[in-house]
Amino acid sequence: MTVTAPAGFEAAGIAAGIKRSGALDLAVVVNRGPAQQAAVVFTANRAQANPILWSKEAAKDGLVSAVVLNSGGANCFTGPEGFQVVHRTAEAAASALGVAAGDVLVCSTGLIGEQLDGEVLEEGVLSAVARLGADDGSGDDAARAIMTTDTKPKTVIVEGAGWRIGGMAKGAGMLAPGLATMLVVLTTDAVLDAGALDRALRNATRVSFDRLDSDGCMSTNDQVTLLSSGASGVVPDEAEFADALARACLDLAAQLQADAEGASHDITIEVRGAVTEDDAVEVGRSVARNNLFKAAIFGNDPNWGRVLAAIGTTTAPFDPYLVDVSMNGVRVCHAGRPDRPRDEVDLAPRATHVLIELHNGPATATILTNDLTHDYVHENSAYAS
C-alpha cells in the first residue's frame, strides 16, 4: 500500500539493472488525478545533484503528474551528461504516461560522481510504467526500489476523515541538517491546492525530518515530495490535514532514525526551557552532532559533561549553572553540577532519552539522533566498495 493507499495513485518498483546486485532500483509513483497538485522541499545543500536541479524547475508550477526515483547512483557531480540523463528519464516517463515532461520529478540516490546509463534508466521507466496497477504489492515494491543501505523499507499510512495520506521514505544514513539523504514521497487524496500543500509540507518537515540529525552530514540529493490527487473529493480542514501530515512525517523520521547506518542507540534529545524554539533546536542539534557525546552513548556512558560542553558551543542564551540534564529518567546533572550517580542510568536499551532543561525560557524542541559506533565507521568507510 504505502503511497498507493490514497485513491488516485499507482506505483511500481522494478529492477532496472542500475544496481549490479540485481535488486530493485527504480520506482515510479503516478498521480492519476483528478487533481495533480504538489509541494516539494529540497536539500539545503548548495551542492545539488542533477535530479534536484531538474525537479526544482519542474515543481515550480505546483503541478506534478509523476515521480521517478532510482537508487544505485546519485547522479551528482556528473556534469551536463548527468543532466541529460535526468532529462531523458523524465521524457521517457512523460511519453509513456501521456503527460508533460515538465510535470515529472526525478529523484536519485547512491554514490556521487558516477555516471548513470541513460538507456538503462529509460528502459527501466518503460518497464515500470508497464507494470503500473498490476498488483497490490506495487507500493511496497516502490518503497523497496529506493533503498540503498537501508535494511528495510519505510512506509506510512495516516487516515483522515474521508481521506488518506500515504508515504514512503529511504535514507538509512546521512540523515542531517536541513534534510537528510532522504527521498520521501507522500501522497494524499484530500482536495488541497498547491499553496495549502506547501504550507502543510513545510510545517511537517520543519518538526520531523529537519529535526532528525543522525550524523550531521547533509546530502546533495534530498527531496520530499507531496502529491495530491483530490480523488476522495473531500476538502479537509487545513489544520487537521497539516497535523496528519506532520504525524506521517514524524512516523517516517522515526523509522529512518531506527535504521540509521550502524547505530546502536536511537537518541531523543529533548530541550526544554529555551528562550526561543530556534535556540532549543540549536542546543539539541549541537549535542546531536557532538562526536564525543555520541561515542559516550555508544559505550553506555551517561557523560553529561559532554552535553554541557556541546551546549557551550552554541549561540543560544543559557546559564551553565541553571542547566539540568537527565538520561533515561535519571537526573545526572542539576544546576550545572553532579546530581545522581552515573551508574544509576541504564543505557542498555536502544531507545535513549536525554532531557536538557535550560531553565531559561518557555521554548522546547526535540532532536532525533543516533550514537557513533564502530559499525557507523565501518559502513561509511566501506560504502564505495
Place this chain on the structure above:
Amino acid sequence: MTVTAPAGFEAAGIAAGIKRSGALDLAVVVNRGPAQQAAVVFTANRAQANPILWSKEAAKDGLVSAVVLNSGGANCFTGPEGFQVVHRTAEAAASALGVAAGDVLVCSTGLIGEQLDGEVLEEGVLSAVARLGADDGSGDDAARAIMTTDTKPKTVIVEGAGWRIGGMAKGAGMLAPGLATMLVVLTTDAVLDAGALDRALRNATRVSFDRLDSDGCMSTNDQVTLLSSGASGVVPDEAEFADALARACLDLAAQLQADAEGASHDITIEVRGAVTEDDAVEVGRSVARNNLFKAAIFGNDPNWGRVLAAIGTTTAPFDPYLVDVSMNGVRVCHAGRPDRPRDEVDLAPRATHVLIELHNGPATATILTNDLTHDYVHENSAYAS
C-alpha cells in the same frame, strides 16, 4: 628543556596523587623574571571550567608569575566548591613562591563533573615548588604531568637572535574550533610588553591551534599561555618574534594532530581559490568535520563526493562546477566532475593531503584534522572508565 629552555624559567612535574594510576599529574611553571609579562588565549566555549574563570581574571593585568597545571580532573561543572579548589591552588603556589595569588594561573584537564580534592592539590603544589630548579628533566616532567590520553609529551624550542621560545602542550583529543582540549604553555626570554605578546599570540593561535580541528568538539578548559621573562635582555623585532611564535605553535599543533585519539590518518586540508581567508577556513573546517569524509579516509577511500557535499553546506561563495579536488597529488575531481580514477590515489600513508581548489578568488587556508576510526569511537566511549 621545553618551557625551561628560555632563561628565567623553572618548572616541575610531579605525581600529586590526583590520578589513581600514580602517574605525573601536576606541573608548575614559574617565571623568575626580571619581567613577568604574559598573554593568554582561552577557550571560546561558553561553558567554562573553574580554572578558566579564575585564570581569565588573573591574566587581565598582563602580569603572570606562575602557572599551575593538573591532569586527572577538569574541575568543570563542579560548582562553587570547584572554584574554591582553584583559589586554594593559586594561594598555595603564591605563598610558596612569594608572589601574589592574582599572578598565578591555573589550568586543569580530565573528566568534567568530578570534584578535585583541594588538599591533594595544595600539597602537590608545595611538593612541585620544592623541586623547582632541581634537575634538567624538570621541563620534561612538567610536559608529562599534563598528559591525559596523550601517548607522548609535546614540546618545542625555537631559537631567535639572542632569545628563545620554549613550549609544551597536551591534548590528544577534542582538538577543535576556537581552541582544543588543549593546555599550552609557551615561554620566552625575549623582552616584550604584554601588548606585543598578545598580538603575537593571537596571530600564532589563529593560524595554528585554531586550524587544528580533530573532531569538531570544543573543550571547556582550553588555555594557551605565553610568558615572557625578558631574561635575555634582547628586544626582538616584533614581526620576527611573531613569526617564531607561530612556528612554535604550528609545531605543537602538528604534534597534537599526530597524537589525536585513535586516528590513523593525519589529514591536511588545503583550500585554495576562496574569496576570503574566512571562506577558505569555513570550507576546510566543514570538510574536516564531515564524519562521512573522515570515515572514508579511514577506509582509504578517496571519496571526493563527500568533500563537495561538505563544501555545499557552507556559506562560502563557490561554484561546484569550478571545483577541483586532489588527494595525495591525484586530481580525482576536475570542475565538479570525475577526473583521475580513484584507485590511482594511495591513502595508505598516515600523512594525507587533500587539496581543494575553488577557483573563485585569491585566498587560502589550511586545516589539520584526523580520520574517524574504530579506535576513536572506542577511546571516547571508554574514556570515563
